[in-house]
Amino acid sequence: MILELADLRIQPGKQAEFDAAIQQGVRDVISKAKGFLGFQVQKCIETPERYVLMIRWETLENHTVDFRQSEAFATWRGIVGPFFAQPPQVEHFQLLADA
């Protein structure tokens, strides 16, 4: 299992619309992708235009190849992309420890 962490910055004042759009995009598109295991959308307190989307995938390639090279990726970006103030910063992580 790997974690995708996407750091998102949206246009000021669009929070309410984006809250709805990102939930729709996850529900209708990403949650149906191969290897999707779960997600969180976190809203930043100090920087209201910042969101962190965390998606758990079975493998790195489920995200970087299977999803990103699918038509679903374009559909997803069509839903959330118009809100972005800059390109998302996306990297992947492996769990070291938790409790």
Added chain:
Amino acid sequence: MILELADLRIQPGKQAEFDAAIQQGVRDVISKAKGFLGFQVQKCIETPERYVLMIRWETLENHTVDFRQSEAFATWRGIVGPFFAQPPQVEHFQLLADA
């Protein structure tokens, strides 16, 4: 419940030592703090010097006031600080949605 997300960059080549140090610091110091609910340490795949520490607190003030103004904060920084290549970037988040 709020999420602290700390984006950490450590010195190259120190990963094995830092893996042990951050787990020790959470176990011995942070996990005993008022309002601590849980944590994850995530290691970046693309950028080996990057770690994301996520801590769940009952309230924002449990982190920003109770912990940061305690002696425990200095103890924690004494354990992990020597590995940092730059100051941690820390912000706090509220959950919008998950599954």
